[in-house]
Amino acid sequence: MELRRFLHLLHGFMLLFLIGECHAKFVVEKNNLRVTSPEKIKGTHDSAIGNFGVPQYGGTMAGAVVYPKENRKACNSFDEFGISFKSKSGSLPTFVLVDRGDCFFALKVWNVQKAGASAVLVVDDIEEELITMDAPEEDLSAVKYIENITIPSALIEKTFGDTLKKAISGGDMVNVNLDWREAVPHPDDRVEYELWTNSNDECGVKCDILMEFVKDFKGAAQVLEKGGYTQFTPHYITWYCPQAFTLSRQCKSQCINHGRYCAPDPEQDFSSGYDGKDVVNENLRQLCVFRVANESHRPWVWWDYVTDFQIRCPMKAKKYNKECADGVIKSLGLDGKKIEKCMGDPDADRENPVLKEEQDAQVGKGSRGDVTILPTIVVNNRQYRGKLAKSAVLKAICAGFEETTEPAICLTSAVTSVTDVETNECLDNNGGCWQDKAANLTACKDTFRGRICECPLVNGVQFKGDGYGHCEPGGPGRCTINNGGCWHESRNGIAYSACLDKGEVKCKCPPGFKGDATNSCQDIDECKEKTACQCPDCSCKNTWGSYECTCSGDLLYIREHDTCLSKARTEVRSAWAAMWVIFIGLAMAGGGAYLVYKYRLRSYMDSEIRAIMAQYMPLDSAAEVPNHISDDNRA
Template sequence: MGRGFQMLLALVIVMVGLFVEGVNGRFVVEDNTIKITSPQDLKGSYKGALANFGVPQYGGSMSGQVVYPASNQEACNEFTAGQFKVTPGEMPNVVLVDRGSCYFTTKAYHLQLGGASAVLVMDNKEEELITMDAPDATITDENRTISEEDITIPTVLIRMQDGNKIKEALRQKQLVSVVLDWTESITNPDQRVEYELWTNSNDKCGDKCNMIKNFVTEFRGIAQNLEKGKYTQFTPHFITWYCPLTYVDTHQCQSQCINHGRYCAPDPEQDFTTGYDGKDVVMENLRRLCIFKQLNDSGKPWKWWDYVYDFSVRCPMDGPNGQQLYNQACSEEVMKSLDVDVANVAACVGDKDADKDNDILKREQEAQVGNDERGDVTILPTLIINNAQYRGKLEKNAVLKGICAGFKEETEPSVCLGGDIETNECQANNGGCWEGYNVTACRDTFRGRICECPTTPEVTYVGDGFKDCKPSGPGRCRVDNGGCWQEERDGRRFTACDDSLGGTGCKCPIGFDGDGKQCEDIDECKTMCRCSGCKCKNTYGSFECTCASDQLYMQEHDTCIRKVGSSATRTLWITITILLSVFAFVGMAAYAVYKYRLRSYMDSEIRAIMAQYMPLDQGEPGHSNRMDSEL
């Protein structure tokens, strides 16, 4: 058994180093730009290498100030909790640490616990930038298990000469301001993002396999919607190695490879005597490639995600009651349930024992080799977006952010602007933005968090979004009284906020003096109620002025007037009233006599005139004189 494992180790080393005969492997470091904006003598753009862990802010940028800890400068020990955490309005802390003595992931995790917003690791030797990777196995730090999945802040490696310049500026007490820029980390060639995922169908490789399985489960719906909307073009890939001719006839190669050692995968249990063999993994990888080809040709490539998910549920390596379900028969059951042509897939897979190339797997091995734009695929899983290798967690929101960064501005699908893209940027210290009145100015987008004063159904807030946001416009007085002064006293409410003022202004009400943020009662007795005989009493927001008992105070003229006149005046008014009454009575009597005499005169004149035409003593017998009776 020991010799078998030695052979396995030698074989794996050979296969990792040789993808295609005659071609040297090459790894391209994915970088981002670090812009130093101050001090003046350091101002400029520098290169940094993205780590294979943490969450780069693809498509966005982060501004911050560089901090170099006074102790624990390699970050191999824990920092005080919240040591680098900032308060709202402060610039995020980008912590610079030295390379060496412990894993990169350990450094990043310790700084994350300390509240750092991002990590700069300074190389400890003069060399080209390298990609910081997590160790294959999780590490234990003070009884805590740390894995790359636990790290959520961006981590970047910088050159030693650049780090020393920053340190010197910090020693001179200069503020070193930087902008970490990821806007060009994913290129934007067109309105469609092309991405590929290099993975493996093996589900017994520990944390890596669990991470891939969880990602497929969570990302499946998003990937299918992007594909259906023709926003993306996805291609699955699988890594295989070939067995050198010297070892083709060994048991190790025969159990791990198909097509006479041309296409191999490691034994899932790393044991050549029990369980599944590496060739079982190669065959399932090949079936998945053929299924994707068939679905893509039929115009429904998104159904591939359903197959992978259903297979992981229905055909796991560790089946219930020890069942071995990871096989061709279970795969074909899944295919049938998804209306995949089983015969077509079988023809694509071909004969695994044939001593010739398989066209599908041969193209996969050729695709593993990098080109001028990207390096070789050597790590599982590997995600490539628009031909740039993605750096970060294989997690739904992180990957979606990377894909969304591949779209040009204003061409992103709605999923890039909705809730599915939410990250933790606003949860940690509120993103360094303003918050108050149960609302926040921090808004998370896939290009990075934005500090922007919010608008609610009740009120709009205005300000810089970092240090201050004030209620504005109609309804602002309902929110903390519009930020203005207010006070209640003696059952009355006094306020300096008035919606009719508009904007964010505050004005002290009548009876008070101040800037509206603070108002003080005015003592009106110093300027009002100063007349002779006046007595003044100052009240909160007003005053009371009194005069003698028979006088009233007139505020407009600041004087007192009598409530009633003197006795002589009263007698005069009584006399005048009596005389006026007498004159009125005499006038009315004279008018009545005049009317009576005029009526009598008129009656006599009318009688005289009528008598001339109708004598009063003539009339027919038996009839009364109608004129006389009517008159």
């Protein structure tokens, strides 16, 4: 707890030192709320846009205001009171007026949304300047409903709220019109917007939401940027350490350049895990990735780097480091040396020009206030308020175009339009994904959300790997895919492969070749190495993967015995062999017939002998055998 308190205290000091000296200000982004009836309270008022939900940037919304008799602070579900705000068919949408206090702003809006309302007006409970309604910090229970808030909300001043309540209680039908058309300026046919982000992926719920948004919005952002419709710039918040704490252990672990640029410890534990300076270094690297990509007229590659880094180099996997980042940079075809030069020396006791610009940019200029909340989106120098979601942010960006100059993506649904105008990212440097040019295989898949790197499934063979640096075939049939990564070559219609698949793929040069079997197999010259065709009358000729052996004169080469024989001798031997086969066949047939004859003769003689003996020595168990002498000849 003491460490946590120190971190919050130090963080507060850093903010004060950073923005206090520059006369900083926080600007509350507003939209107009115009009362259209009753006549006696008609007029236009300011309302503060909530930092959650979905404001209707570039549009308007009319509704009828109701003030519930029960649960007026909306801290409980309206189901408990049997109250519903669903509009009847043909009637105006319902705007619910609720009082501030007792629970989070976001919970009030969530409860009203569940009851069927179309918008929420929160009445301040004290007389003060309007503030921005924000989502609760580090409240895990709130995450479940904050991301599902889809209706707009606004905070109104106490005096104006009391006027609305009085009119409603007096029986008047109060109708209002919420207007966001001027919430984002739209001076020309190009929109400039910024995303204030962070590379730390272990800072809790807000970081999770940010990381998901970047991945989801990437496709639309790249379509807008490639078409020249927008000018996007990423930014990263940094703080500097107060002079009194520069030499402390805490500042040394959180800062680079001798305390000039700092970020909170990701785990809030100085003794283990990553340090704040690790985050600052990666933030700086991502800024330089954007600068180098922008110099090569490909600023949209920043989105690829950031999303790939999130996937490949997370803190949880202990890969949040320079080595992993360099792998992503290389896969995207960026100049790593230029990026290193841009980053400079983090241990130098001097200003870093890139991070110094970031600190200066945090301070509000013109109509834009200071950037103190992460993440923050700025569109045409106005801070976006609302849900960090693709469709909501895209609507705000589209509201920044001068009328009739909007790109196609702004005129149709987000998904359809992105598909219609999207370019195939896999055609540019293979999207930075793994590829095997020889086998014409790639891990790059182009989607409307941007390209993804995923090892392919080819002819029933599933490749496995990270999709960026490597993909290896797995399962049966691997030798059919690029010969399992083994050597293979074909010449004159004859092909050889070193791939053997016996449960697992092995690379082994086939007979007649030698080598590492992966990169090369070289033909063995059997003639030179004297491993074949060594008989005295033999003549050897080497061929690719084999050899040819011929004999002089009329001799015939017998490969099995590596010898030469005369053709005549071979023919004589063949004739004698044929005669021996016939002779042996006849002998076997005669022997078989003789054995059958002997067997039948023996059987006959046995039966005759048994008959004679039975006449003179009858057996007890045998019947008397009659003799062959007739009665007429008996004495």
